[in-house]
Amino acid sequence: MGENFILKMKGIAYCVVRSGRFLRTTHYALFFVILSGLFFVGCGGAGSGDIATEVTEMLPTLAVTAVPVTIPPTKTDIPQTETPPPTATPLPTATMSPELVETAVPTATPIDRSCPAASPEKPDYERNVVAADRLPTPNPALLEPHFWLVKPLPDEQLLALNLTYPYGSDGNGRYLLHNGLDSLADKGVDVLAAGAGTVAYAGEDADVLYGWRCDWYGNLVVIEHDELWQGQPVYSLYGHVLDVFVEMGQRVEAGDRVAEVGFGGVATHPHLHFEVRVGRNEFSATRNPLLWLAPETGRGVIVGRLVDGEKRPWQGTRVTLIDGSSEEVEFIDTWTYLDDPEHLINPDEDYAENFVFGDLAAGNYELFAKIQGIEYRQSVAVKDGELSFVEIVTEPFMTPTREVED
Numbered sequence: 001m002g003e004n005f006i007l008k009m010k011g012i013a014y015c016v017v018r019s020g021r022f023l024r025t026t027h028y029a030l031f032f033v034i035l036s037g038l039f040f041v042g043c044g045g046a047g048s049g050d051i052a053t054e055v056t057e058m059l060p061t062l063a064v065t066a067v068p069v070t071i072p073p074t075k076t077d078i079p080q081t082e083t084p085p086p087t088a089t090p091l092p093t094a095t096m097s098p099e100l101v102e103t104a105v106p107t108a109t110p111i112d113r114s115c116p117a118a119s120p121e122k123p124d125y126e127r128n129v130v131a132a133d134r135l136p137t138p139n140p141a142l143l144e145p146h147f148w149l150v151k152p153l154p155d156e157q158l159l160a161l162n163l164t165y166p167y168g169s170d171g172n173g174r175y176l177l178h179n180g181l182d183s184l185a186d187k188g189v190d191v192l193a194a195g196a197g198t199v200a201y202a203g204e205d206a207d208v209l210y211g212w213r214c215d216w217y218g219n220l221v222v223i224e225h226d227e228l229w230q231g232q233p234v235y236s237l238y239g240h241v242l243d244v245f246v247e248m249g250q251r252v253e254a255g256d257r258v259a260e261v262g263f264g265g266v267a268t269h270p271h272l273h274f275e276v277r278v279g280r281n282e283f284s285a286t287r288n289p290l291l292w293l294a295p296e297t298g299r300g301v302i303v304g305r306l307v308d309g310e311k312r313p314w315q316g317t318r319v320t321l322i323d324g325s326s327e328e329v330e331f332i333d334t335w336t337y338l339d340d341p342e343h344l345i346n347p348d349e350d351y352a353e354n355f356v357f358g359d360l361a362a363g364n365y366e367l368f369a370k371i372q373g374i375e376y377r378q379s380v381a382v383k384d385g386e387l388s389f390v391e392i393v394t395e396p397f398m399t400p401t402r403e404v405e406d
């Protein structure tokens, strides 16, 4: 699959948030303003608040340890065979040596697929703290991107990521954890298979659990892709769709029309919710789709780790990507992955990341995070079709100083 289709992908735009406004895609700004009042589930509304202010007050960089590594792309059609304890810990010497190569293993257990009547109660996620468990340490020298999938929308349809509700976030406290990515698109726009495979599910989820509760996606399609990754099946899921044009068991190729964009289930406006599941076709088995979607020509992806010296990931911490290449400096926010008791958000087995910026124009950027009063900045280059790996190692988590954002 892959190359031809990737070449056909054009015109993906990205939304940029600055002081709560979307730039470049001003029509989306209006759209979002309207939508933010609706409190719809499935796409966040408002943007960030005071980033511009904060950035103008930056202090000299302190204690930054980061190694950006750009990883060359591989052919997209070749599988790879083959709430922390609040105790202050001694400051270890931060090291970037990737001596340990572990494999992240999803710890979630298979879930009860019977249909709950209501959404689960939203956990009170902890923010700006490090997790109890350390992340595996990836070896940048061994990393290869697995951009196996292609944009599940027509060429002319922008990816139009909803940046306020990225994978692993709760939309700044408004929603349940997000385990996919949302693309704004009009009702009726074709939804395309992101890769070749077999339809594993097509239809309603009124009687079968695919999301937080039944009838979460309304209608959905799940494709099990042909290739195994590290011996595990890979699935893509298309949620909130309207008409479904495929049946279970049907073969599909990348780019085949499988459904139409809609607003089924809990969605209150049309958008495509896209998931990638690895190992099991279950809600608890997702990965960040931006690490699976091949970037459009001229664009790339940043995969990052924000960890303390013991490799424990920061949770719910804002990371800002600063693009100073144009006259008007642009800021894109994301948040490091939150965790919950069921471990529904999973870092990639290879990258062991806790944040991702996808669909970025190639160029030079700066990452910024402010944690417990210390500011961290790191330059990173985004290259055409490539994955740039960044790790920022922070000062130790200190208690009881828990920074509260906003």
Ligand SMILES: [Zn+2]
Pocket: 042, 043, 178, 180, 181, 182, 272, 273, 274
């Ligand atoms: Zn979604």
